[in-house]
Amino acid sequence: AGRVLDAAGWTKGEDGVRAKDGRPARFTLYYPSGDKVRQDHALAYASDAKKAGIDVRVESATWEVIEPRMHRDAVLAGFGSTGDPDFGLYTMLHSSLAGDGFNNMAHYDNPAVDRALETGRRTQDPETRKAAYATLQRAL
Numbered sequence: 001a002g003r004v005l006d007a008a009g010w011t012k013g014e015d016g017v018r019a020k021d022g023r024p025a026r027f028t029l030y031y032p033s034g035d036k037v038r039q040d041h042a043l044a045y046a047s048d049a050k051k052a053g054i055d056v057r058v059e060s061a062t063w064e065v066i067e068p069r070m071h072r073d074a075v076l077a078g079f080g081s082t083g084d085p086d087f088g089l090y091t092m093l094h095s096s097l098a099g100d101g102f103n104n105m106a107h108y109d110n111p112a113v114d115r116a117l118e119t120g121r122r123t124q125d126p127e128t129r130k131a132a133y134a135t136l137q138r139a140l
Contacts, residue, residue: 001052010053018053026055030069031076033060042076070105077105085133086121093117093136112139 010018010025018025029045031038039060046056056074066075077092090097094117095110097103113136120132 005052012053016050016053017055024055025053026057027074028057028059029074029076030059030061030066032066033062035060038076045076070102071099071107075105077102086117089133089136090117090121093140110139112136 005018005025008020010020012018013024029042031042039058042058046058049056069075091103093104093108093110093113095104095108095114098107098109099105116132116136116139120129120136123129123132
């Protein structure tokens with residue numbers, strides 16, 4: 001990560017935080033209040049980002065506070081479906097749902113992921129589905 005950031009012009013300052021053109025590599029990562037699992041994930045993410053010179057400020061908030069911000073700020077979202085991978089992945093990642101409420105909040109757009117999601121969703125063959133979701137994971 002350090003080499004990639006260095007090559008892109010993000011240099012570490014005396015405080016250890018990278019900056020480019022005077023803009024620090026700093027942002028707030030929101031997670032839903034009271035969600036201990038997401039809190040732990042957010043703190044781990046911030047700790048890892050710090051090692052790369054990125055200052056991630058973790059903040060808990062209610063969905064009423066998060067929702068108006070989710071199109072411009074980072075939100076640790078997730079799903080807990082233990083069933084079919086299509087249940088959560090399609091709505092979270094397919095580009096056709098970018099910015100549609102809580103669907104694809106990050107406006108993620110990757111044609112390879114879209115194709116894999118569509119293949120996985122449209123076939124009943126277990127091996128074809130397994131291959132589709134393996135392709136999706138590699139593309140992510």
